[in-house]
Amino acid sequence: MFRRADRLLSCSLWLSAALSGSLVLLIAAFVLVESWPALTAVGIDRFLYDPSWHPAGGPEVGSFNLVPMLLGTLLTTLGAIVLAAPLGVLSAIFRRVYAPPFLGRAYRWLIELLAGIPSVVYGFWGLVVVVPILASFEPPGASLLAGILILTLMILPTTALTSDAALVSVPRRYLEGAAALGLSRWATLRGVVLPAAGSGIGTGILLAIGRALGETMAVLMVCGNVVAVPDSLFAPVRTLTANIALEMAYALEGHRSALFVSGLLLLLLVSALVLAADALERRAVASEGGAVG
Amino acid sequence: MKSHRVAAASGIALAILGVLMSGCGAAGAGSPPTERLVITGSSTVAPLVAEIGKRFEAVEGVRVDVQTGGSSRGIADARQGLADIGMASRALGPAEEDLSGHTIARDGICVIVHRDNPVERLDDSEVVAIFTGRHQEWSEVGGETRPITVVNKAEGRSTLELFLKHFALENRQVAASVVIGDNEQGIKTVAGNPGAVGYVSIGAAEHAAARGVAIKLLPMSGVVASTEALSAGTFPLARPLTLVTRGTPSNLAQRFIEYARSPAVSDLVRELSFVPAS
Numbered sequence: 174m175f176r177r178a179d180r181l182l183s184c185s186l187w188l189s190a191a192l193s194g195s196l197v198l199l200i201a202a203f204v205l206v207e208s209w210p211a212l213t214a215v216g217i218d219r220f221l222y223d224p225s226w227h228p229a230g231g232p233e234v235g236s237f238n239l240v241p242m243l244l245g246t247l248l249t250t251l252g253a254i255v256l257a258a259p260l261g262v263l264s265a266i267f268r269r270v271y272a273p274p275f276l277g278r279a280y281r282w283l284i285e286l287l288a289g290i291p292s293v294v295y296g297f298w299g300l301v302v303v304v305p306i307l308a309s310f311e312p313p314g315a316s317l318l319a320g321i322l323i324l325t326l327m328i329l330p331t332t333a334l335t336s337d338a339a340l341v342s343v344p345r346r347y348l349e350g351a352a353a354l355g356l357s358r359w360a361t362l363r364g365v366v367l368p369a370a371g372s373g374i375g376t377g378i379l380l381a382i383g384r385a386l387g388e389t390m391a392v393l394m395v396c397g398n399v400v401a402v403p404d405s406l407f408a409p410v411r412t413l414t415a416n417i418a419l420e421m422a423y424a425l426e427g428h429r430s431a432l433f434v435s436g437l438l439l440l441l442l443v444s445a446l447v448l449a450a451d452a453l454e455r456r457a458v459a460s461e462g463g464a465v466g
Numbered sequence: 467m468k469s470h471r472v473a474a475a476s477g478i479a480l481a482i483l484g485v486l487m488s489g490c491g492a493a494g495a496g497s498p499p500t501e502r503l504v505i506t507g508s509s510t511v512a513p514l515v516a517e518i519g520k521r522f523e524a525v526e527g528v529r530v531d532v533q534t535g536g537s538s539r540g541i542a543d544a545r546q547g548l549a550d551i552g553m554a555s556r557a558l559g560p561a562e563e564d565l566s567g568h569t570i571a572r573d574g575i576c577v578i579v580h581r582d583n584p585v586e587r588l589d590d591s592e593v594v595a596i597f598t599g600r601h602q603e604w605s606e607v608g609g610e611t612r613p614i615t616v617v618n619k620a621e622g623r624s625t626l627e628l629f630l631k632h633f634a635l636e637n638r639q640v641a642a643s644v645v646i647g648d649n650e651q652g653i654k655t656v657a658g659n660p661g662a663v664g665y666v667s668i669g670a671a672e673h674a675a676a677r678g679v680a681i682k683l684l685p686m687s688g689v690v691a692s693t694e695a696l697s698a699g700t701f702p703l704a705r706p707l708t709l710v711t712r713g714t715p716s717n718l719a720q721r722f723i724e725y726a727r728s729p730a731v732s733d734l735v736r737e738l739s740f741v742p743a744s
Contacts, residue, residue: 227638229621300651305658312661313615313643398620398645409644419647422509423536423622 204440208433211237215427220434226400228420231427239435241402245317245410246439248403249392250385252321253328258378260325261332269340270362281337288330296391299323304395311407315397318406323391328381335377339370372457379450386442389414413439501528503718507540507553510624511707514571515553517734518726525725528718537624541565544710550719552710555624567708570726571740574668574704575629576691578653580660581680585609588684594633596663599641604661617655617664618642624705625649629665632703657681668696669739697741707740 214232223238264284268277300315303322308314343366351361367374389412397409398419411419413435421432505515512534519530535543537554544552544565558567577593579585585607588596595601597616605611618640619626630637644662646652649670656662657680668691671683683691687702695701709723725731732742 225638227621229637300654301658304655308615308659308661312613312659314659315644315655393647394651397643399642400645411645419620419645420622422534423620423624425536425538425622428622 204436208437211430228428228431242413246412249320253324253385256325257329257332262336265336284330284333293390296394299395316407317403317410320396324385331381336374339373343369389418503530504549505551506533506543506549508537508555509534510555511553514738518731554708568723569706569743571707571735574696574701576668577665577684578681579663581682598639612661615643615662617644
């Protein structure tokens with residue numbers, strides 16, 4: 174009885190895992206297959222060096238430069254993480270170390286609420302509130318800056334909550350040790366807590382970057398979506414995700430396939446990120462094992 | 467005790483698997499006994515046809531399957547017989563004489579600016595000069611000293627194609643400051659920026675302006691932009707929403723086309739900001 178149930182469990186778990194894993198591979202393969210016609214007919218170098226992005230004409234007469242959109246994705250993400258990472262980490266430290274408990278709880282509740290708001294609501298709010306405010310300073314308002322601000326708001330919960338979790342998981346004995354040494358709160362924080370929580374915070378930041386890279390609707394609504402390398406924070410940009418969402422519904426053959434190439438590019442970016450996160454975690458585990466052992 | 471828990475866990479895992487598997491299998495098994503009408507094509511026409519289809523399903527007891535993929539796909543599918551009816555947001559051209567088109571509604575495109583913009587009209591050459599970036603300031607067309615924000619549509623949209631064709635432009639020539647997707651986004655973008663100019667479906671713009679959204683519809687070639695002018699056929703920038711069939715359509719397809727052109731659905735046409743064809 175016992176052994177049969179056990180075997181059944183292991184079989185079904187194997188199957189479940191295989192199913193989840195193969196779904197990801199299937200999607201990747203699908204994107205590759207769909208983008209293959211464009212990759213062969215247009216060629217990789219034209220995706221880098223064509224004068225513009227006007228793909229509707231097909232591989233012969235169209236232009237297929239994806240670089241401005243790659244830069245758009247990277248710049249909005251970079252800007253958002255530069256703002257959201259320190260904010261998230263500092264707010265987590267405030268909540269864990271300095272805030273009175275009732276305030277800390279209320280604060281955490283607010284951040285969780287922020288995490289639960291659907292992205293299209295952020296986008297809508299950005300379009301009717303943030304963009305007009307920016308437009309009154311420097312038209313058109315829909316810009317790289319608007320995208321960065323909205324994205325910051327969207328990934329702030331990720332950085333704040335993962336930093337919070339990383340701080341909680343710092344072993345109690347470390348804190349007791351620091352207290353026994355008579356360290357001040359700031360010295361404990363800087364010398365003990367932050368180094369111990371560092372890898373967790375780092376992983377959270379990488380997660381947040383992943384979210385920022387993939388965000389579509391909100392960015393689509395506030396970024397202006399002009400395909401050009403931005404020359405200032407107030408210039409419009411188009412991200413790879415917005416490119417797909419804007420054009421996919423109407424795209425045919427060559428155009429459609431070229432859009433899958435932007436999807437493929439995005440997939441590669443995210444894969445690189447996942448590998449980085451994995452490496453970070455492994456290094457952290459290794460160093461911790463060393464410290465304990 | 468422990469073996470119970472193990473059995474429960476494996477039961478759950480198997481149940482999840484079962485649900486996933488049956489999801490895959492169910493699509494193929496058990497063909498519906500009802501007749502089925504497949505309609506594909508223009509995403510401008512699709513929302514209207516989907517609504518008409520729902521009503522037609524209730525009346526006739528058949529299934530209407532509406533899929534989007536652009537006017538070109540609608541025409542190709544109708545020609546190859548992949549769809550019973552194709553949808554196109556334009557009239558059929560001379561290269562498509564093998565097909566027959568049936569207009570079910572009309573849609574028009576008008577230029578919109580912010581409500582507080584003092585400019586009351588733009589003639590065609592001014593529109594071209596603004597959209598190609600030769601005019602950068604509203605003062606050049608009799609407005610305030612304020613930079614112009616050109617709002618353009620994304621590549622592939624039929625609104626964009628129609629607009630460019632009317633003004634004999636190519637998309638490469640347009641100096642856009644903002645690129646948008648659907649009409650609603652265009653209206654919000656213009657309403658939020660006193661220097662913006664864009665173009666959207668007349669029905670959508672009229673609806674928004676009536677609700678108090680801060681936009682203004684500009685006349686085109688002297689014709690006031692309104693759904694009345696559109697149904698009178700006097701508005702210059704208009705397009706017919708067309709159902710496309712090859713040869714003699716099937717009995718069911720024929721009935722659907724007649725239904726879609728009948729007064730029984732004109733409330734749906736108006737609801738989606740179009741103008742009934744007849």
